[in-house]
Amino acid sequence: MNEELKFLSRQAALGTITRRKFLGRAGALGVSAAAANTMLASAVHAAGPQKGGTLRMGLQGGSTTDSLDPALATNTVAVNLIRMWGEPLVELTDDGGLQGKVAESFEASADAKTWTFTIRHGITFSNGQEVTAADAAAMLDRHSGEESKSGALGLLRDIKNVSTNGRDVIIELNNGNADLPYLMSDYHLIVQPNGGKDAPDAAIGTGPYIMKEVDMGVRFVAEKNPNYWGDIGHADTIEMLVINDNTARVAALQSGQVDIIDRVPPRTAGLVSRAPGITVASTAGPGHYVFIAHVNTAPFDNPDLMMALKYGINRQEMVDKILFGYGSVGNDSPINAAYPMYQEMEQREYDPEKAAAHFKKSGHEGPVLLRTSDNSFPGAPDAAALFQQSLKAAGIELEIKREPNDGYWSEVWNNKPFCTSYWGGRSTQDQMFTTAYLSTADWNDTRYKSESFDKLLIAARAELDQDKRKSMYADMGMMVRNEGGLICPMFNDFIDAHNDKIGGWVEGVAGFSLMNGYAAQRMWVTG
């Protein structure tokens, strides 16, 4: 790179010259605007975080009826709010490993039945109170109690006893679980004073920000916590607006009213990225769009009919036309490369001839009924129509029934035998399989019940030998792929977008959208 340009971009990154001036000078040196922008972005990154300023977010998913109680958090807005004021014991690293947050370290006994988390020394809640092991223990007690309405209740069912010893929290389990620290990174499990038993929605925690204004489903303002122990939280103030309408959210970014948004609609992501000063960032994740059949209910209890449907779906076409390329093909297993112990399996391709052969063998007559709705995943009715067409080529008739959005999750999903749906994914294979494929799981939405699968799942959980564990998960993935009721055509990427007034975006962060919900804390205002 030209030395002068290098110098200029650094000056611009440090704010010595203005962005406009830099772009002008770069243009004079014969550099295109796009190239100059990229150059500036990398210079901003190299210059390191800048402190101060206000970072403004526009997010989808909040509602007037939300609560600040982390136990009741269900949507993206709630997760991003929690990340501001609170912290779990441990958190995912960018590549899907684990790092300490409120706990500075953790270790397991040899059988993975007893885990010890050591609370970080000398950190305080935003009300000035020191964090103790008792607070963490009370937190686990609150989320695992019989009366609990916590979204993390299911994860904690296997805890036998929680005790404290100095700064240590000791968790004893009924069965060994090598993934317990991953469970502790769940966003519901925020360490609050006395575990949040006294004031669950007070938003007092150890996070880098303190909530100043809270207007549920509308607007939130958080200010930097001056006593925060860690090195994130660069902006002085974070303002978060709830903008549920897709067009309004994109317009807010384009008009400069917010600096970062989530859930850019795939259909318009290409257009948005061409706007000056705006970067669209897509991140591969474990979320997937699915067609789910109850394999214990006729006609889906017929393995040949299931196989016919699996061969009769054109996965690549769905990725191209429903996700507009912002995603990857599925393989009828809920696991993809986003999981730490993923092992590649042979890709199942669209094959109308095989589908027709299996259909003939199944002896099924007449159409197959599929239920769908707009909110089961973005573009679900269109995906159902594509499925209908690709099955038609195999001589299989698919009848599509459009259901209303209202009540879809209580009346259709996990209730009717064949419907469209989505999964957000989990941080480990064990969690994903336990949530939806274990025989006894509440959310076993394909009614897949296999004794050998269950046994393998329990055994893998306590297996500390990583290679052995990996192959066990590969076997389980294969079982679901071949015997299960899951038809998974695609894994959807998270599509976020930000403008060039903020820097520090990191590509490919594991977990949720917006850098696992830490974008506002880890990014900074450049001017």
Place this chain on the structure above:
Amino acid sequence: MSLLLKLLAQRIALGLLLLFLVSILIFSGTIILPGDVAQQILGQSATPEALANMRRDLGLNDPPIQRYFNWLGGVLQGDLGTSLTSGKDIAESIGKRLGNTLFLAFWAAIISVPLAILLGLIAVRYRERWPDKLISAVTLASISVPEFLIAYVAIFFVSVRLRWAPSVTTINDSMSLGEKLHTISIPIAVLTLVVLAHMMRMTRAAILNVMQSAYIETAELKGLRMFTIIWKHAFPNSIAPVVNVVMLNLAYLVVGVVVIEVVFTYPGMGQFLVDHVSKRDIPVVQACGLIFAAVYIGLNMFADIVSIVANPRLRHPK
């Protein structure tokens, strides 16, 4: 005069009766919503004990008539109950949202009502000539396009391209009045376009009707200026239908702007109501329904009263 008072009292009594009937409708409407309320709130994973507790807490075990009168009794004392989802006092949380809705409606009305009437007068003054045709064409075009489309087009040009005003209109208490007005300027403009045509057309039609009268001809023969005739002689005599239409549109500005609220992310009553309907927060839905009905009935009653006062003939029914 006593006859006038009697008529007014009658109107007000009728309005209250109507509101009472609407309250019955709202209450029974929320009862016949599909699904048990307790089940909807707790979701599918609810245990039978939790359901029973919830039903008891909500008073769902009492007969509907008793529940209705308990609810009505509370409402009459200003107690709208507590929200099921947040546990907060409903009157308090609605108050803020209602304030925002009225704020937007007020400023939209301040601009659109005089503008509509002025345009109506101009259209009459130059009827069948180009100003009349232009006004009609523009207002009819703006009422024919769906409001969200006008909103998106306005956002694209005014907000994204020109950057004159924000597209996200989330107002808050820390803003000054000037900042608030700047923030909601695009929605005000869009709402004005939406309600303008109806009021303008009615003003024009009502005045044209009066313009056929003999006394207008007399005024013309006296040599009065055309605009003076319209403003001083024709308009006062056509005020009744105009006020009716104006009130209908004001009611629309309060109760019918949920689409605008969503597109502009405005924290008003519409979005508030939709959020609570989807969570089956019945007490909040009932309270919103009652407030909307009261606004609607109140404004229409006001229009009736103005018509009666403005038109001596209505005071002497045959």
